[in-house]
Amino acid sequence: MKDFIDAHCHLADDRIASNLAEEITEAKKVGITHFISSALCQKEIEWHQNSSFPGMFWSAGIHPYYDESVEQDFEMMIKLCNAKEIIAIGEIGLDNRKDNFDWQKKILLMQLDLAKNYDLPVVFHTVKQYYELEKILKNNFPKVRGFLHAFNASQEIFEKFKKYDLGFSLNAKTPKDEVILAIIKHGFYFFETDAPYMRPRVLNENFNHLKNLIWIVKQISQKTNTNLEILKERQFNNFCDMFG
Numbered sequence: 001m002k003d004f005i006d007a008h009c010h011l012a013d014d015r016i017a018s019n020l021a022e023e024i025t026e027a028k029k030v031g032i033t034h035f036i037s038s039a040l041c042q043k044e045i046e047w048h049q050n051s052s053f054p055g056m057f058w059s060a061g062i063h064p065y066y067d068e069s070v071e072q073d074f075e076m077m078i079k080l081c082n083a084k085e086i087i088a089i090g091e092i093g094l095d096n097r098k099d100n101f102d103w104q105k106k107i108l109l110m111q112l113d114l115a116k117n118y119d120l121p122v123v124f125h126t127v128k129q130y131y132e133l134e135k136i137l138k139n140n141f142p143k144v145r146g147f148l149h150a151f152n153a154s155q156e157i158f159e160k161f162k163k164y165d166l167g168f169s170l171n172a173k174t175p176k177d178e179v180i181l182a183i184i185k186h187g188f189y190f191f192e193t194d195a196p197y198m199r200p201r202v203l204n205e206n207f208n209h210l211k212n213l214i215w216i217v218k219q220i221s222q223k224t225n226t227n228l229e230i231l232k233e234r235q236f237n238n239f240c241d242m243f244g
């Protein structure tokens with residue numbers, strides 16, 4: 001059966017983890033059965049190792065912005081790759097809200113190399129550094145595969161990245177309508193909540209919930225005039241193609 005997959009969320013975040021059973025039950029009620037959760041630090045890696053349930057997949061990465069992501073986590077990531085515990089490397093990338101570009105770039109290159117060695121997809125986190133990221137990929141990892149989480153950049157950036165084996169993952173903070181349309185037409189897309197982050201403001205909740213994935217996909221369905229079932233089938237097939 002083809003279900004909805006939340007391509008990016010943070011199950012280990014206290015706001016979700018403290019009420020996990022209800023979060024999952026509410027999501028399943030509306031047809032969301034698979035979750036790709038992102039571990040950002042040692043503590044979250046351990047949470048994922050101890051909290052698995054059917055439908056939960058997870059990735060781990062040294063984040064360019066999150067304070068508790070540290071370089072020392074790299075040793076742990078090698079172990080996770082060897083043990084085949086994670087399905088992707090990430091979220092990793094570049095973030096211009098911090099002034100430590102050299103460190104960010106070094107860590108990114110190390111992790112892209114890890115993904116290549118273990119043939120794992122990559123989940124990218126990028127804030128206002130898409131051109132820099134594209135340069136790095138073009139020069140070092142043109143065959144990288146994975147997806148750009150929380151994609152909300154311009155048409156021009158979309159055109160640059162669509163040449164790679166990278167999908168575009170959309171959440172409540174969508175790009176301009178013309179870019180959403182181009183992504184849906186292109187076909188290589190995912191949907192994500194990024195819960196508990198990125199709450200849809202009009203829903204007036206304290207934080208984002210897993211069940212809100214449906215709200216996000218409905219918005220995209222309306223904006224692109226595309227049947228919800230078509231979006232559902234495509235994101236599911238993209239998930240299977242990428243993760244087997």
Ligand SMILES: [Zn+2]
Pocket residue numbers: 008009010038091194
């Ligand atoms: Zn995230």
